[in-house]
Amino acid sequence: MKKLFTMILCVIMVLSFTACSRKSDNTRIPNPFLDCKTLNDAEKIAGFKVKAPDKIPEGYTENVIQAIKGDLVQIIYKNGENEITFRQAKKGKEIEDISGDYNEYDEKSTIVIGDLEVVIKGNGGKVSNALWTNGDFIFSITVTPGEVGIDKTDMIHMIESIS
Template sequence: MKKLVAIMLSAVLALSFTACSKQSAKAQMPNPFADCKTIEDAEKIAGFHVTAPDKIPEGYTQSIIQAIKDDLVQIIYKDGENEITFRQGKDSEGNGDISGDYNQYKEKNTIMTGDLKVLIRGNDGKVSNAVWTNGEHAFSITANPGETGLDKNVILSMIDSIR
C-alpha cells in the first residue's frame, strides 16, 4: 500500500510540475518589435521620422529594421557575426538610455560632439555603447558583445552623420 501511495504521489508531483512548466511558457512576454522592410515602414509604426546614421563602418550593411509602435526604431547593421545596433526612440522617460545594453563596462565617459553630450561605455579604449538625446528623441549605438568594441572616432563619425 505504501508503494502505491508513493507512486501516486510521484505521478501527481510530476504532472503538476509539467502543468506549471507549460503555464510559465505561455506567460512569456510577446516580442514588441515588428519587422519592417524599409525605414519608412518603421517610421509609420513608431510615429516619428528616423534619422539613421549616414556613415557606417566599412564592411557593415543594413540587415534588420524593426519598430515598436509609437515608441522606437531599431536598425541592425552586420559584418559577418558582428553587429552594430542603432536605436532611436521617444525620450518620454527623460533618461536617454534606450540601448537595452545592461553589460558592465570598465570605462564610462561623457564626451561632447558638436552640441551633443554623449555617454560612451566600453573596455580597453574601445566603445561598445553610446547613448545621447537631442531633447525630443533618445539615441543609442551598441556594438554586439562578441566584438571588442569600436574605435571612439568610428562611433563619433556615426553620430555626427545623423545630423
Template sequence: MMRKMNKRVYGVMMAAMMAAAVSVTACGGQKSTGETMTVQTQPHDDSKVSEMPVPSSGADQAGVQETGQVSEGCVGMPNPFTDNDTLEEAEKNAGFSIQVPDKIDGVSATAFRNLGQEMLEVIYYNGEQEVARIRKSLDNKDNSGNYVGYAEIQNKKIGDRDVTLKGNDGKVVLAIWNDGAYGYSISVDEQGVSLEEMTALVEVVK
C-alpha cells in the first residue's frame, strides 16, 4: 500500500516539475536583444507601429506606445524604425523629403525616423509628452497606425488635398490624406486641436 502511494506521489511531483520547465522555456525563448515596441491603444495602436524612444533627439509615436520597453508577457517586437539625429539624415536614409512645421503647440520636432525607404516620421515632444506625429510614406494608404474609433469623422478639402479628419467633441485628433504618390498623416494628442489648427498643419506638410 505504501509503495503504491509513493509511486503516485512521485508521478504527481514529476508532472508538476515538467510543467514548470515548459513554462520557463516558453518565456525565456522570447527574450529581446534590441529595442522593442508595445502596442498602443491610443492614439497609436499599430502605432503607430507605435516604439517611442526616450526624447533626446528622439521620441513612437505611432506606433503603440512605442516605448523601447518589452511588451507585457514575454513577447516583444523589434522596433523597425531607424532614429536619426536630424531631419536631413532621416530624409537621406529614406530617399525622399518631407516638409513639416517648425513648431507645433510651441515645441520643435525632436525625433526624426525612417522606416527603411518606405516612411518618414517626425515627432514633436514637450518633455516626455508627445504633442504630434507626422508621417509620409510611399503609398496612398492610411499610414497613421491609429485605429481608435473616433465619434466624429469628416472629409474636407484643404487646398488641393482631400483630407479625412477624425476626432471627438469638436476637436480633431487625426488627419489622413494622399497626393497620389505619397500617403500622409498628422496625429496630435487625444485632447485634439481645432479644425482651423489642423487645417493650418495640413497646409504645411508635404
C-alpha cells in the first residue's frame, strides 16, 4: 500500500511539474521601431526625407526619434507625462491610419489647412489626433493621454510648420 501511495504521489508530482513547465502561448510581436540618435539616422532607416513640425506647443521637447525600416518615422515630444507623437509613413495603395491611436473621441471633423484636408479628433474642444496625406506620404499627430488634447490652434500651427 505504501508503494502504491508513493507511486501515485510521484505521478502527481511529475504531472504538476509538466503542467507548470509548459511554455505559455503569450507570443508577442517584436517591436519594429529602431531608436535613432538623429533624424538623419531615422531617414536612412525609413528610406525617405522626413518633414517634421518646426512648431511644437510650449513645454514640449523632442525626446525620442524612431524608425521602421523602409516604412515609417516617429518623433515623440514630451511635456512631463504628456506626449505628442508625430509620424510620417510612405503612402500605400490604401490610405491607412498610421497614428496607432485606437481611442474613440466625441468630436471628429475634417478641416482644410492650405491644400490639405486634415481629419481631427478629440474631446471637449481639444484635439488629440490629426491625420492627413500629402503627396506620397501619410502624416499623423497624436497627443497622449488622449483626454488631455491640445488647442486646435496649436495643432494647426504644428501642421502648417511641417516643411
